[in-house]
Every structure is written in C-alpha cells, then in structure tokens.
Amino acid sequence: MTTVTLTVNGRAVSGECEDRMLLVDFIRVKLGLTGTHVGCDTTQCGSCVIHMDGLSVKSCSILAVQASGSAITTIEGLSAQGEMHPVQAAFKEHHGLQCGFCTPGMVMTAVDMINRRGGSLTEEVVRTELEGNICRCTGYHNIVKAVLSADAEMAAGRQAAE
Amino acid sequence: MYATSYHRASSVDEAVSLRGTAEDGKYLAGGMTLISTMKQRLAAPSDLIDLRHISQLAGISVEGRTVRIGAATRHADVASSQAIRAVCPAICDLASHIGDPHVRQMGTIGGSVANNDPAADYPSAVLGLGATVVTNQRSIPADDYFTGLFETALEEREILTAIVFEAPEKAGYAKFANPASRYAMTGVFVAKTAGGVRVAVTGAGAGGVFRHAGMEQALSAQWSPDALNAVAVDPSNLMTDMHADADYRANLIKVMAKRAVAKAG
Numbered sequence: 001m002t003t004v005t006l007t008v009n010g011r012a013v014s015g016e017c018e019d020r021m022l023l024v025d026f027i028r029v030k031l032g033l034t035g036t037h038v039g040c041d042t043t044q045c046g047s048c049v050i051h052m053d054g055l056s057v058k059s060c061s062i063l064a065v066q067a068s069g070s071a072i073t074t075i076e077g078l079s080a081q082g083e084m085h086p087v088q089a090a091f092k093e094h095h096g097l098q099c100g101f102c103t104p105g106m107v108m109t110a111v112d113m114i115n116r117r118g119g120s121l122t123e124e125v126v127r128t129e130l131e132g133n134i135c136r137c138t139g140y141h142n143i144v145k146a147v148l149s150a151d152a153e154m155a156a157g158r159q160a161a162e
Numbered sequence: 163m164y165a166t167s168y169h170r171a172s173s174v175d176e177a178v179s180l181r182g183t184a185e186d187g188k189y190l191a192g193g194m195t196l197i198s199t200m201k202q203r204l205a206a207p208s209d210l211i212d213l214r215h216i217s218q219l220a221g222i223s224v225e226g227r228t229v230r231i232g233a234a235t236r237h238a239d240v241a242s243s244q245a246i247r248a249v250c251p252a253i254c255d256l257a258s259h260i261g262d263p264h265v266r267q268m269g270t271i272g273g274s275v276a277n278n279d280p281a282a283d284y285p286s287a288v289l290g291l292g293a294t295v296v297t298n299q300r301s302i303p304a305d306d307y308f309t310g311l312f313e314t315a316l317e318e319r320e321i322l323t324a325i326v327f328e329a330p331e332k333a334g335y336a337k338f339a340n341p342a343s344r345y346a347m348t349g350v351f352v353a354k355t356a357g358g359v360r361v362a363v364t365g366a367g368a369g370g371v372f373r374h375a376g377m378e379q380a381l382s383a384q385w386s387p388d389a390l391n392a393v394a395v396d397p398s399n400l401m402t403d404m405h406a407d408a409d410y411r412a413n414l415i416k417v418m419a420k421r422a423v424a425k426a427g
C-alpha cells in the first residue's frame with residue numbers, strides 16, 4: 001500500500017491504495033466522486049477524462065501513485081459554486097447529450113480545448129480535438145454545437161472583462 | 163492488472179539502479195502504451211520506474227539548427243514548440259496528429275521511440291531525419307537503432323535520454339491514419355538533409371519502420387511529388403492485417419510519400 005496525496009477540486013486529499021490502482025478508481029472508489037466514468041479498457045473512449053495539473057488526461061490509463069502530488073479537477077469541480085460552468089450550460093442548451101454517459105469526459109475535454117485554443121475554435125478544430133472521445137448516442141452534432149457556443153460565450157466574456 | 167510496485171526516480175542514475183534491483187522492472191514514461199498494455203495483462207512488470215520526474219530528461223533546445231528533444235517531452239509540447247517549428251515544422255505536424263489530445267498530453271517521445279510500435283509515427287521522423295538516439299550510455303545513429311517489430315538497439319536497462327538532429331533543408335510527413343486508432347496504417351516522412359534525401363516509412367513494413375532506397379534516389383534527382391510516379395514499391399515485405407493488405411499498403415506508401423513531398427514544399 002502506498003499513500004497517494006492529491007489536490008482534488010481544490011481540496012487536499014490523501015488515501016492508501018495498491019500501486020496498481022488506476023487514478024479513475026481512486027477518484028470513484030476512494031473519493032466517491034462518481035462523475036468520472038469508465039467506458040472502455042483500451043484508452044480510447046474518453047469518458048474518464050479529467051484535468052491533471054491543468055491538462056486533460058485519461059484517468060483510466062494513469063496509476064493513482066503516478067498522479068500523486070498533482071492537482072486534479074473532475075467534473076464535480078467545474079461547478080463549485082453551484083452554478084453550471086458555461087460549457088455545462090451550453091451542453092444543456094444545445095442538447096449535447098442523450099444518455100449522458102460520455103458527457104463528463106466530453107465537458108472536461110471541451111474545457112481543456114477552450115483553455116488551449118479558446119476563441120479560435122471552428123467546427124473542424126472541435127471535431128479533430130474530440131478524436132479521443134466517443135459518444136454512442138448523439139452523433140456528435142449537438143456536442144460540436146455546444147462546444148462552439150460555449151467558446152463564443154467565454155470569448156465574449158473575456159472581452160467584456162478587458 | 164497484475165500487482166506491481168511503483169518507484170519514482172529523480173535522476174537517471176537512480177532510475178538505472180532501481181531497475182537493477184527490480185526482479186522484472188520496466189521504465190514508465192507517459193504510460194499511454196505501458197499502462198494500457200498492463201490493464202490487458204499483456205505486460206506484468208514486477209516494478210515500474212517512473213521517469214517523468216527526472217529533470218535531465220525534460221525540455222527542448224534548439225541551437226542554430228541542432229534540435230534536442232528530451233525523452234520525457236510530451237507529444238503536445240513538441241507539437242506546440244515554436245522553437246522547433248521555426249526550423250523543422252514537419253516534426254511538430256507529426257506530433258500534433260498522434261492519437262488524441264489526452265494521449266498527447268501524457269505520451270512522450272522517449273516512450274514512443276523506445277517502444278518502436280510498427281505503426282507509431284515518431285520512428286519515421288527519427289529515421290527520416292537521420293537523428294541520433296541519445297541514451298545514458300551512448301549515441302546511436304537512427305540507421306542502427308530500429309531493429310524490428312517493437313525491437314530496438316536499447317539494452318535491458320538502458321535509458322533513452324534525448325533525440326538529437328540537424329534541422330533538414332526541407333521535410334514533410336503524411337499519414338493515412340487508421341480510422342479507429344489513429345495509428346499510421348501507413349506514414350511516410352521525407353527529408354532533404356545535409357547527408358542527402360531520406361524517406362522513412364512506418365505502419366507498413368513487416369519488420370517495422372524502414373527507408374525506401376528507390377524513392378530516395380528519385381527525390382535526389384528531382385525533389386517533387388511527380389518524381390515518385392515511376393518508382394515501384396515492392397509489396398513483398400509489407401504487412402497484411404485486418405485493416406489493409408500488402409498491395410494496398412504499397413499503394414499507400416506512394417500516395418503518402420507524394421503528399422509528404424508536397425507538404426515539405
């Protein structure tokens with residue numbers, strides 16, 4: 001057993017686990033944060049996407065011990081003040097989900113995409129950036145719409161703030 | 163996944179000695195290949211020695227036209243490096259098409275080149291640029307480094323520390339990505355270097371990445387996509403799998419090589 005120490009959604013946490021425990025299991029089982037999903041065992045579906053030190057990663061393919069010392073944001077941490085993050089609001093507004101299984105990963109991916117390339121997103125860029133996220137329900141159209149809309153809204157917000 | 167013991171190394175020497183005391187140890191970089199493989203129980207190392215926190219393995223430097231990329235540099239950092247882009251945009255372009263954004267934010271050049279997956283992208287750049295694979299023990303020319311499917315000249319405990327190359331006059335990379343995995347079903351890296359034209363093919367060879375002499379000759383005589391029209395690609399040493407047979411790959415090699423030359427300009 002090894003002690004893993006993380007900052008999760010702004011809160012310092014630690015827990016004991018076997019070295020082979022995946023970060024996603026640590027988050028779901030040890031921390032009880034079940035918003036992060038597991039949809040495959042081949043590192044391909046993206047339903048487990050979280051942010052580690054500010055970058056989107058697949059938490060199903062990282063050991064909890066590997067992540068020890070880092071800052072993690074999960075879907076639960078996006079709407080900390082009880083108000084939806086603009087990306088979440090855009091998914092709701094544009095019907096960017098059906099069953100919702102892929103949604104936490106999609107939203108975390110969209111936030112990362114906007115962090116890195118915000119203000120310059122086009123439909124083509126969004127579609128290529130969604131390469132690592134699979135949705136079995138929506139056919140992606142409304143997800144792409146939601147991401148573009150959130151990007152435009154957040155860019156406008158940034159401009160207004162300047 | 164089978165049980166394993168994790169160790170975080172803070173220097174290359176520490177990593178080598180941790181590996182030395184392990185029963186069946188493996189180095190761990192981004193884990194985008196290794197952890198996935200362990201989850202499927204296709205690998206079961208007794209110990210994992212994490213290289214991600216070793217500062218000697220980090221960082222990109224460009225001095226004049228000499229590019230050095232530390233082994234722990236992630237694909238996303240190569241893709242977005244302005245310093246590399248200024249002298250060799252082809253390798254940034256290649257890195258930006260590996261897998262997906264999340265894989266690029268964990269996976270490293272050292273892991274990819276050490277692993278030498280026959281469908282990986284980086285091996286074609288390393289061979290195509292005539293790069294030097296630098297390890298904790300020696301410098302290995304690319305032509306001697308790739309020895310077969312998932313096989314390299316690296317010894318058991320040797321650590322790949324950096325990839326070093328001289329920026330070419332021109333270079334380009336084109337891949338036909340497998341629609342599901344995004345690995346190369348065929349990828350071709352072409353470069354006009356001080357030592358001559360080099361053409362490296364990944365995703366297609368039955369023995370892994372290889373150079374194509376016929377294409378190199380044709381492009382040395384005339385650097386243009388059309389120069390490749392008359393070059394024959396022999397399918398006999400190419401892979402056949404559920405995605406494509408050898409003849410199809412032979413055709414893809416030509417098409418990708420032409421696109422790569424066109425991109426290089």
Ligand SMILES: Cc1cc2nc3c(=O)[nH]c(=O)nc-3n(C[C@H](O)[C@H](O)[C@H](O)COP(=O)(O)OP(=O)(O)OC[C@H]3O[C@@H](n4cnc5c(N)ncnc54)[C@H](O)[C@@H]3O)c2cc1C
Pocket residue numbers: 042043044188189190191192193194195196197198213233234259260261262265268269270271272273274276277279281282283284316320321322323343344345346
């Ligand atoms: C969904 C998905 C899609 C992908 N698509 C592509 C693609 O399109 N193209 C492509 O090229 N790759 C692709 N990959 C693979 C990806 O690029 C990996 O990041 C890469 O192959 C391995 O790098 P890593 O840092 O993750 O290494 P790890 O997985 O940590 O290690 C891989 C191997 O290299 C060894 N190793 C690592 N670092 C060193 C070192 N410094 N010295 C000696 N040995 C070392 C390890 O012991 C291990 O055997 C994909 C992966 C996934 C999960």
Ligand code: FES
Pocket residue numbers: 037038039040041042043044045046047048049058059060061
């Ligand atoms: S559960 Fe992580 S990629 Fe599918």
Ligand code: FES
Pocket residue numbers: 096097098099100101102103134135136137138
């Ligand atoms: S909404 Fe059901 S998988 Fe995407």
